[in-house]
Amino acid sequence: AQSVTQLDSQVPVFEEAPVELRCNYSSSVSVYLFWYVQYPNQGLQLLLKYLSGSTLVESINGFEAEFNKSQTSFHLRKPSVHISDTAEYFCAVSDGGATNKLIFGTGTLLAVQP
């Protein structure tokens, strides 16, 4: 069975500081990995994904994540955060199988302070 662990439930950070949100997964098969972002009172939006190929993936708003198979991790990073990045971030894993089901982590609230 697959599982996802997000160790940090909340990460406070000052504006323009770097941030890392941690995600570890467990799976016995090859996986697809995702980061979704949820702004207050909204649905989830895809931030970035790893399906295959380059282990470093980037989003259009400056976030990046690196797939590390040996450490079973897919940490999300941003070198300089903005107030507008305040949101909840969910890591998710799929085995890419016939049902395309996602297993989500419990989420990390990124709280950017001025």
Add this chain to the structure above:
Amino acid sequence: NAGVTQTPKFRVLKTGQSMTLLCAQDMNHEYMYWYRQDPGMGLRLIHYSVGEGTTAKGEVPDGYNVSRLKKQNFLLGLESAAPSQTSVYFCASSWLQETQYFGPGTRLLVL
């Protein structure tokens, strides 16, 4: 394209009442999903469908039923609501093994 829409946005029920949540997508996606989101627990899959006329159980299916009579619609039913079903419900859809797109959610309060 409206994407994925959910009706209603908010609902209050009394214990034992029934209701149906509607999810609609206009992207011609084959796969559709219902999740519930609870504080500190992330999103958990309730039921899903891999095509019109098909449904299957997810991680937390008890107390819910679903139907997919039309490709664009996925209905989630609560036959006898319980306080434990107070949650935010999200619908999602995808084209086969591609990215899942989420609706804005339905907040349900069961008293």
